[in-house]
Amino acid sequence: MKKAGVVAVRVVLVEPEFEINLGSIARAMENFGAKDLVLVRPKAKLGFQAKLFAKHAWPLLKKAKAAKGLDEAVKGCSFVAGTTGVPRRFWRGIKNCLTPPELAEKVAGQNESVALVFGNEGTGLGPEDLKKCDAIVTIPTSKKYPVMNLSHAVAVVLYALFSSRKPGALYEPAPRKKLRRLESMFGEIMAGAKTVHDKEKVARAFGQILARARPGDDEAQAMFAAMSGIKKELKPMKLKQAK
Numbered sequence: 001m002k003k004a005g006v007v008a009v010r011v012v013l014v015e016p017e018f019e020i021n022l023g024s025i026a027r028a029m030e031n032f033g034a035k036d037l038v039l040v041r042p043k044a045k046l047g048f049q050a051k052l053f054a055k056h057a058w059p060l061l062k063k064a065k066a067a068k069g070l071d072e073a074v075k076g077c078s079f080v081a082g083t084t085g086v087p088r089r090f091w092r093g094i095k096n097c098l099t100p101p102e103l104a105e106k107v108a109g110q111n112e113s114v115a116l117v118f119g120n121e122g123t124g125l126g127p128e129d130l131k132k133c134d135a136i137v138t139i140p141t142s143k144k145y146p147v148m149n150l151s152h153a154v155a156v157v158l159y160a161l162f163s164s165r166k167p168g169a170l171y172e173p174a175p176r177k178k179l180r181r182l183e184s185m186f187g188e189i190m191a192g193a194k195t196v197h198d199k200e201k202v203a204r205a206f207g208q209i210l211a212r213a214r215p216g217d218d219e220a221q222a223m224f225a226a227m228s229g230i231k232k233e234l235k236p237m238k239l240k241q242a243k
Helices: 019-031 048-062 100-107 127-131 150-163 176-191 199-213 217-242
Strands: 008-014 036-040 065-067 079-083 113-118 135-137
Touching: 008 019, 008 150, 019 036, 019 048, 019 150, 100 135, 100 150, 113 150, 176 199, 176 217
Parallel strands: 008 036, 008 113, 036 065, 079 113, 079 135
Antiparallel strands: none
């Protein structure tokens, strides 16, 4: 069994608007040991206010990477958690809604990199970006004022991850790419299943279950073997029907 490493955290900010938040987020990242920051189409510039609020984390902020889209920003990460302050807005497409402590419990002690994705200060993450995430994180707050300041939200989630790190892991989670391949294979099987009515809904549910279950690498391999066998059995059946 491999030795479990500390979870590597990447903070992804989609179209951030204010320098003050950029500086404050960099400072929070430095506080909680997160070094990887990616800015997707940033609207704010790294000026005086960003430097002022970053304090000793200014070097971290200066090294922030730029990305044109979310796919580019999370490349190489094995688990992607999107965030929202208003989960009811996306209740129909919600995947796996977690509190920060629940997210920390899910990824603590694993040999993997986790991307935390935050939307901008005005509109938050859009539904298309949320669909690309493996889970959605929301911070329980007062109903009178539920939406937090962006930098405060980042600090809360980082604290939850940092404070619950564990020294070891019982299993090696399957890479994100492998889970995506499993989803694709399941979709192909659904396409050949005549008795299943809402195939897209069933395939989407399978992907959500995978994200929630976090199967180990050996478990994913077992599912690959099973699905490959099912696909082989489906081919002769199609040929018979064609005749």
